Amino acid sequence: MSRAPAPLDRRIALGLGVVTFVVLWTTERPVGFVRDESVYFYAAEQFSRWWALLFQRPAVALSDSVITQAFDFNHEHPMLMKSLFGWSHTLFHQMLHLVRPAAGFRLPAFAVAALIPAILHLWGSVLWSRRAGLFAALSFFVVPRQFFHAHLSAFDMPVAAMWLLVVYLFWRAEEDLRFAPWTGVAFGLALATKHNAFFLPLVLTPFGVLAAWRSASADGRQLLVRMGQVAVAFLALLALLLVVKGRSGLVQSWQVLSPQTFGVVALVVALSTVAFRLRRRDPAAFLRLAPLVAMGLIGPVIFYVHWPYLWHHPVERLAWYFDFHATHVHYAWTYFGNVLRAPPFPMGYVFVVTAMTLPVSLLLPMGVGLLRTGVRNLGDLVPALGRRFGRGGPTEWLLGVNALFSILLISHPEVPHFGGVKHWFPSMPFLALLAGREFDRAAAGLSSALSLTARRGTAVSIALGAIVLLPAFTLTVHVHPYGTSAYGELAGGIPGAASLGFQRQFWSNNVTGVLPWIDANSRTGARVWLHEVNGLSFRDYQRNDMLRKDVIPANGPEDADLAAVQYHQEFREQEILVWQAFGTWVPATGLYLDETPQVVVYRRSGR
Amino acid sequence: MVKRRLPRVNETAHRLRTAAPALAMVLVALLGLGFQLQLPRAFPSDADYREVAAALASAGAPGDVVFLHPWWTERARLFMPPDLPVVGYLGHTSDDLLEHPRIWVLSNERLPRTPEADFRRNFLPDRTPMGAPRQFGPLTLTPYRNGRARRVVLSAIDAFDRLQVSVEGPAGTPAQPCQRTGSRVQCPFDASVEVAWHEVLFQPVRCLFVLPPSAGRTLSLALPDAPAADALMLEAGITWEHAWVPDRAPVDLRLESPAGVLHLRVPAGHEGFVRSETPAAAAGSWTLRLSTANPHDRQLCLRLRALGGPP
Numbered sequence: 029m030s031r032a033p034a035p036l037d038r039r040i041a042l043g044l045g046v047v048t049f050v051v052l053w054t055t056e057r058p059v060g061f062v063r064d065e066s067v068y069f070y071a072a073e074q075f076s077r078w079w080a081l082l083f084q085r086p087a088v089a090l091s092d093s094v095i096t097q098a099f100d101f102n103h104e105h106p107m108l109m110k111s112l113f114g115w116s117h118t119l120f121h122q123m124l125h126l127v128r129p130a131a132g133f134r135l136p137a138f139a140v141a142a143l144i145p146a147i148l149h150l151w152g153s154v155l156w157s158r159r160a161g162l163f164a165a166l167s168f169f170v171v172p173r174q175f176f177h178a179h180l181s182a183f184d185m186p187v188a189a190m191w192l193l194v195v196y197l198f199w200r201a202e203e204d205l206r207f208a209p210w211t212g213v214a215f216g217l218a219l220a221t222k223h224n225a226f227f228l229p230l231v232l233t234p235f236g237v238l239a240a241w242r243s244a245s246a247d248g249r250q251l252l253v254r255m256g257q258v259a260v261a262f263l264a265l266l267a268l269l270l271v272v273k274g275r276s277g278l279v280q281s282w283q284v285l286s287p288q289t290f291g292v293v294a295l296v297v298a299l300s301t302v303a304f305r306l307r308r309r310d311p312a313a314f315l316r317l318a319p320l321v322a323m324g325l326i327g328p329v330i331f332y333v334h335w336p337y338l339w340h341h342p343v344e345r346l347a348w349y350f351d352f353h354a355t356h357v358h359y360a361w362t363y364f365g366n367v368l369r370a371p372p373f374p375m376g377y378v379f380v381v382t383a384m385t386l387p388v389s390l391l392l393p394m395g396v397g398l399l400r401t402g403v404r405n406l407g408d409l410v411p412a413l414g415r416r417f418g419r420g421g422p423t424e425w426l427l428g429v430n431a432l433f434s435i436l437l438i439s440h441p442e443v444p445h446f447g448g449v450k451h452w453f454p455s456m457p458f459l460a461l462l463a464g465r466e467f468d469r470a471a472a473g474l475s476s477a478l479s480l481t482a483r484r485g486t487a488v489s490i491a492l493g494a495i496v497l498l499p500a501f502t503l504t505v506h507v508h509p510y511g512t513s514a515y516g517e518l519a520g521g522i523p524g525a526a527s528l529g530f531q532r533q534f535w536s537n538n539v540t541g542v543l544p545w546i547d548a549n550s551r552t553g554a555r556v557w558l559h560e561v562n563g564l565s566f567r568d569y570q571r572n573d574m575l576r577k578d579v580i581p582a583n584g585p586e587d588a589d590l591a592a593v594q595y596h597q598e599f600r601e602q603e604i605l606v607w608q609a610f611g612t613w614v615p616a617t618g619l620y621l622d623e624t625p626q627v628v629v630y631r632r633s634g635r
Numbered sequence: 636m637v638k639r640r641l642p643r644v645n646e647t648a649h650r651l652r653t654a655a656p657a658l659a660m661v662l663v664a665l666l667g668l669g670f671q672l673q674l675p676r677a678f679p680s681d682a683d684y685r686e687v688a689a690a691l692a693s694a695g696a697p698g699d700v701v702f703l704h705p706w707w708t709e710r711a712r713l714f715m716p717p718d719l720p721v722v723g724y725l726g727h728t729s730d731d732l733l734e735h736p737r738i739w740v741l742s743n744e745r746l747p748r749t750p751e752a753d754f755r756r757n758f759l760p761d762r763t764p765m766g767a768p769r770q771f772g773p774l775t776l777t778p779y780r781n782g783r784a785r786r787v788v789l790s791a792i793d794a795f796d797r798l799q800v801s802v803e804g805p806a807g808t809p810a811q812p813c814q815r816t817g818s819r820v821q822c823p824f825d826a827s828v829e830v831a832w833h834e835v836l837f838q839p840v841r842c843l844f845v846l847p848p849s850a851g852r853t854l855s856l857a858l859p860d861a862p863a864a865d866a867l868m869l870e871a872g873i874t875w876e877h878a879w880v881p882d883r884a885p886v887d888l889r890l891e892s893p894a895g896v897l898h899l900r901v902p903a904g905h906e907g908f909v910r911s912e913t914p915a916a917a918a919g920s921w922t923l924r925l926s927t928a929n930p931h932d933r934q935l936c937l938r939l940r941a942l943g944g945p946p
Contacts, residue, residue, distance in 0.1 A: 360876070365725060367879075369876075369879055370881075387667060388663055388666070388667045389660065389663050389664040389667045392659070392660060392663045393660065396656075466656065467660070469656055470656035470657040470659075470660050471657060473653040473654055473655070473656055473657055474653075474654050474657035474658075476653050477649075477650040477651070477653040477654035478650075478654070492657055492660065492661065495660075495661055495664050495665070496660050496661070496664045498664065498668060499664050499667030499668045499671060500667075502668070502671055503667075503671065506671070516667075517666070517667045517670045517671070519748075520746075520747030520748040521670070521671070521674055521747060523674075523677070523746045523747055523748075524746075524747035524748040526705070526707045527705045527707070527746065527747070527748040527749055527750055528748055529725065597725065597837065598876060600724070600834045600837050600839070600875075601833065601834040601874065601875035601876070603839075604832045604833060604834045604839045605832070605833075607832045607839065608831050608832040608833075612717065613712065613720075613721070613839075614712055614713070614715070614717050615712055615713055617713070618710070618713070620710045622674065622678065623677075623678050623679075623708060623710055623743075623746070624707060625707065625709045625710065628709070
């Protein structure tokens, strides 16, 4: 079976991408600026100015001090998306005046998110059917939280898109060598999007190596063994350094001239040398390994080149970057009535929250799809299971591993658990793909049971798809633009989740629900405390005409006329301090989603 | 005859089996849709809340309190009479509400996953309905007699103006008096006392908010002319997230009164109030001393009340 999609499916994929982009654009206006987003807006503007300087005075722009000045802000994340945000804002807002400032920043996020349905259709249509591909593509974006996050100038949805792109291209490259360099490029872009991508080699290497081993000649296998020896030697060096220096010491002592640098350079050189020898001696085996080689050679180069902050101090700053994410702080998070503040976190957290936030009509095909994939993959290892349920094969393993990897990674009790579902987004497109297969099977079964003609079968499939997607669609429409508050039917919706003691919301964007009231009910020059909304977001609400420009940000309830408090279990003290400062426990208004308090507004008496 | 029917039965079973995944998907989707369609019926309108408020305004009495069930249905605050306390916080079913002889339970049992078991287990003991429930849309208003209520003879927050506050050093050194500045008593060694609203394990409490003194000193709060009481109840809790901070020292409290000496310790990492009671106390003076090795994040909410019998 060829892995290339049919021309019609390419056109459908393009259409899905375009429609996604347009839908995201037309629905972005009410979406609030999450805390991080305004930071990225600010960073993007700063980087745009550097790019302008680069064209005007390149020698100055490329100096260490100017690069540090321009890129030091928010250097905990790489530059690809922030650069795109900045360029888009400059072009579409500042130069062409086509869109408001926020939309100017967000357009690239829509474009990257639009890759997801397109790729899901391309992949699903080849693996199973056009029906499966379409369902997978549509089902991804009718999940309320995924729809919400796709609007943001942030990195969670882009890295999910990049992850999917890399794995898809890897899969294509295992059949067609022309895709190998593109896999490397996509991996570089993924690295340049968010640090999740550093786990991709861990996920994909076993697939590439096993496929190469299976198709290799005796000579080729010898070379593969040599590559394995090189990798083991590198791991041994790493283990030794870990023992001697400890985890933090390993990262913090990493410099240009250090055992760590030597190890990485030696690994890349040795593996590349053997890989190219494999290409000469065993092209069939090399074909399977080529995407990994491309990832290893092209990915890091793109990552380095795209981020000027690394140019003058690559090792030290990269070490800091790894250290920052390896030792990330834990934010409080409410789960079954407990405020989780520090590890160890509950093992079942990610599975439970995924189940509680997905619309139940999508949870079913996703869950069944994952189960089927698991059983079939086990069938590869246990012949009895294989005979009963069928066998998986490399593609099924690839889908299953990617559907579970990010979920399992975040499930580790020591990994930070804040951020709702966004940290395991890279798993979700694969779950959507598996749901597409289950839908395809169900629709085919229904057509067969009813002995329908092809045309009627298509009509029934469309009707079935509409019925299955409808609850998710209505849920998404109902909760938009407050996606961080969304819960599915299993939780009992938003009120059920409140009773169960789940996190009510996060990231402060729900404040948009009370901004019109504040605009209409505050005096000129009123001092307003928007709890959890940082100064940059406050500025962005004003410059995007979502909050009157004469309103002044207050530092806290004590110097405010109005206070809008975000309902978080860990921030109850903040609301009570407003009672204390304003002398009342009676709110003036609030954003209550399905009865649940989300943002509560108080007005100081007499103001 | 049997021979003729079997293939048809088999065929039907086969068709059903083949269509089962689609039917299951449709069923689940319809359940999901059904849930979404019926959910708005659980939401009270503004008019429902206004009717509740009117009912409470006409039937309410001093000392009443409104108890929200489930705890998070705080939209009610928008409508309730401003002088009527409304209690709704995570864990509130265990609150004795001892200053309130009558509790108006405002419940909404149509909401999904309403925590009924918690309500029955923690709220209902010692509470008896005082009248028939009244229905306002999906809301139910039921008055309860609070069997856990006690008469509060004196509360330290009401006697705040009479409190004599000082910081004591090691034995033999003279106590250093504190100064009243506005509504706060400011003391040496960064200590202070004021009456304020704060949170103790999600519970909003108006209490004596105490910043303990640094440098190993002890804060002393004395009330020279306290009345006789059936019991003195001392409660102390670290406010907000400071309670959780690990590896911190405990806070030690010592209450001297005509009833004797009462020791109380807020252990490290303890969230919520720690409570203790003395036996009956004659009229006389109370002196409360407290100290901790980690004063900066041991911000304390204190309640000291002289209690009588049931109201």
